[in-house]
Amino acid sequence: MKYYTGCEESISFKEVNTAVEAAFAEHGRGAVQMPPKVYITLPKGDFRTMPAYLPALKIAGVKIVNVHPDNRSFGLPTVMAVTVILDIDTGRPEAVINATGLTDMRTGAAGAVAARHLSSVRRIILGVIGSGRQAQAQVDAISEVLEITEIRVWSRTPRNAEAFAQCNASFGARSVPIEEACDCDVLVTTTPATTPLVKSEWVHEGTHINAIGADAPGKQELEAGLLKRAEVFVDDIDQAVHSGEINVPISRGLFMSGDLAGTLGEVVLGKKRRSSPDAITIFDSTGLAIQDLAIAEIAMRKGSGTDLPFP
Amino acid sequence: MKYYTGCEESISFKEVNTAVEAAFAEHGRGAVQMPPKVYITLPKGDFRTMPAYLPALKIAGVKIVNVHPDNRSFGLPTVMAVTVILDIDTGRPEAVINATGLTDMRTGAAGAVAARHLSSVRRIILGVIGSGRQAQAQVDAISEVLEITEIRVWSRTPRNAEAFAQCNASFGARSVPIEEACDCDVLVTTTPATTPLVKSEWVHEGTHINAIGADAPGKQELEAGLLKRAEVFVDDIDQAVHSGEINVPISRGLFMSGDLAGTLGEVVLGKKRRSSPDAITIFDSTGLAIQDLAIAEIAMRKGSGTDLPFP
Incomplete structure (x- = not known):
């Protein structure tokens, strides 16, 4: 298992737009598994759990993302996210990715696909x-x-x-x-x-x-x-x-x-x-979990990652 | 954010049984948030996403666990798991925990609570x-x-x-x-x-x-x-x-x-x-997500963890 910091500085919107558009095409074909997000309410915000499987990219995983509107007063972002990616053949956790910046990018990309x-x-x-x-x-x-x-x-x-x-x-x-x-x-x-x-x-x-x-x-x-x-x-x-x-x-x-x-x-x-x-x-x-999988694939391909002992 | 290897060798069933029994009591009181597990089907198995919030322990998070019956032929366990823990006040990811061994322990503990x-x-x-x-x-x-x-x-x-x-x-x-x-x-x-x-x-x-x-x-x-x-x-x-x-x-x-x-x-x-x-x-x-939160609390308290840069 590897930890990836997200490396959004090395990822261009050009490539994210393309990947997210391809993910939406798979969604349009009905060729994805993506149950609705699950919400948990916390005292000062909430978090959402977003599992999905995108067979065309051979990628599966779960994004976990919070929304805490008062976080700026603690010097933290309102929204933070991690994505866990599993190997589709064995189910082994392959990667944990800091998806805070990636979440902004994949949402921007959905807007670009729609506007285009x-x-x-x-x-x-x-x-x-x-x-x-x-x-x-x-x-x-x-x-x-x-x-x-x-x-x-x-x-x-x-x-x-x-x-x-x-x-x-x-x-x-x-x-x-x-x-x-x-x-x-x-x-x-x-x-x-x-x-x-x-x-x-x-x-x-x-x-x-x-x-x-x-x-x-x-x-x-x-x-x-x-x-x-x-x-x-x-x-x-x-x-x-x-x-x-x-x-x-x-x-x-x-x-x-x-x-x-x-x-x-x-x-x-x-x-x-x-x-x-x-x-x-x-x-x-x-915001769809398959957008998160599409950008996770880029982050894993471009990032080097830190090895974590598992299992 | 820290990564914990699970350290189940330093955790006794005595303490897990106690923690899991307390989690079941909270469940019995209706004092937990725990939506049903979400299943995703992969080519050779499946994985389940299990979010929950246990206010009595001030702990929230998500366990992600696969079941791949043929994994032994690859030298991998049939079941592997990671748990992601979020800070309940800010939603910030606090910990990623190797929960493969912990999953066995918390299931054993549920059996002990029931048998007792x-x-x-x-x-x-x-x-x-x-x-x-x-x-x-x-x-x-x-x-x-x-x-x-x-x-x-x-x-x-x-x-x-x-x-x-x-x-x-x-x-x-x-x-x-x-x-x-x-x-x-x-x-x-x-x-x-x-x-x-x-x-x-x-x-x-x-x-x-x-x-x-x-x-x-x-x-x-x-x-x-x-x-x-x-x-x-x-x-x-x-x-x-x-x-x-x-x-x-x-x-x-x-x-x-x-x-x-x-x-x-x-x-x-x-x-x-x-x-x-x-x-x-x-x-x-x-198997309940609140059992996973109860044992995660022990694993975080007993383990030292490796720092991961976040956000």
């Missing part, structure tokens, strides 16, 4: 709601697949938006009011909001939205009316109904799983697509 | 069906809580039974026909059988049975008629119905969860007990 297939234009104004690690990962991943001409960022804390704009000056990023951020070609929402931030009236026809933030019951970033106007694609139907952007509208009877346009896997396979350039499309990302 | 509370006598003839690591763990754990005057062991492979008897000569162990092994005070069954080995007619009144082997759908060691004659206790109702000794009889309509006498947690708390000295009692063990 669902954006109605190739040169985009990118709207960004939120200014944390997930927001940056979305920019970095999407910039590999679409040409970003401008970034309009909004954050609840204006100085965070300013800092984000400075970091992304090469994309012409600037801090703007939220309505202005929503006036864009591709919008990414990356907050832990539990009351909708994005009003339907701010979003014009033809926009594609990556709804990244909602990943637990009760979380919601978009007005339910916006979902009704849009063609909504999810990464995984069971997970999205339970904990994605659609979970609150569904629990309130404002949206039904029958209203969904499809899964990202179906989009990647060409079975589903946006219906017209004027449609609003939404990708509801909850 | 459910055996009708304190000085016992112990019957043992199977002669592998689980059989040995049952002997070692039970010998801490009851006085073993004789062991009668049967294995499908006679020379394995002979070797087991030699290893346990201090308990007066000998290899016998299966009917004779079943003629005892406490019987432990530890095989991967999928057709029942133990006939009801071989088991006399007053016997307590630890049914350890069945831990996946389709596995069964005891005739369904024996279950009907007995008072059947389980570690966890959901897991037992899915994958314990009762899973096949239930799926065939020969037993119902309403026929259960209770859980081991209820027995430990004194809420449930054998009805009379003449009753046959059965403990159906599937």
Whole structure:
């Protein structure tokens, strides 16, 4: 068994985007095993257990990831993760991987795959709601697949938006009011909001939205009316109904799983697509264990790892 | 984050039995979070993901364990396991533990807890069906809580039974026909059988049975008629119905969860007990994630661990 530090500095979004797209294609083919995430509630947060098997890559394992919103006060990330990889022939634990940075990258990559297939234009104004690690990962991943001409960022804390704009000056990023951020070609929402931030009236026809933030019951970033106007694609139907952007509208009877346009896997396979350039499309990302396996394969291939005695 | 090799050589069954009994008491009080195990099927076996949180011990984590019956031909154990422990206040991964040996010990301990509370006598003839690591763990754990005057062991492979008897000569162990092994005070069954080995007619009144082997759908060691004659206790109702000794009889309509006498947690708390000295009692063990957390706490306290860079 080896321990890998994750080595995300040596991994490019280009290769992660490709690997994650291939994983979504396998999901679209129904050629993966991936039970829904299991949630455990802790006193100040939660953790999720995400087992999966991706036969095409001959890789199986489990990601374990927490969400503790107050961690910044302890100098720790809100989200930390480890992935355990098992040898598919013997079940022997092969690797333990620090997946904290890799989790950001694989989520960014899902956004890039969705934007590449669902954006109605190739040169985009990118709207960004939120200014944390997930927001940056979305920019970095999407910039590999679409040409970003401008970034309009909004954050609840204006100085965070300013800092984000400075970091992304090469994309012409600037801090703007939220309505202005929503006036864009591709919008990414990356907050832990539990009351909708994005009003339907701010979003014009033809926009594609990556709804990244909602990943637990009760979380919601978009007005339910916006979902009704849009063609909504999810990464995984069971997970999205339970904990994605659609979970609150569904629990309130404002949206039904029958209203969904499809899964990202179906989009990647060409079975589903946006219906017209004027449609609003939404990708509801909850994060799939097979994304974690896809990036784990890269981290193990590129990293050297430290030997740990086992069994 | 630290890596612990498990250090089971420095852990006694006496302390594991105590810790596992306390964990069952918490389970009986409903004071744990423990979703059912999640199974993933691999080409030559499977692996199970077992998350849990045990507030009384302030410990949370996930055990990941495989079952690959052909592994012995590769010189590897059939069952291997790692446990990942998270800090309950921050969700930070604290420890990765080699849990292969610890899994045997915590399963042995569950058998000891059940035998201590459910055996009708304190000085016992112990019957043992199977002669592998689980059989040995049952002997070692039970010998801490009851006085073993004789062991009668049967294995499908006679020379394995002979070797087991030699290893346990201090308990007066000998290899016998299966009917004779079943003629005892406490019987432990530890095989991967999928057709029942133990006939009801071989088991006399007053016997307590630890049914350890069945831990996946389709596995069964005891005739369904024996279950009907007995008072059947389980570690966890959901897991037992899915994958314990009762899973096949239930799926065939020969037993119902309403026929259960209770859980081991209820027995430990004194809420449930054998009805009379003449009753046959059965403990159906599937293995709980809280047992793994209880022994992980010991392994972390006793082991020194190797530092791994994280996050």
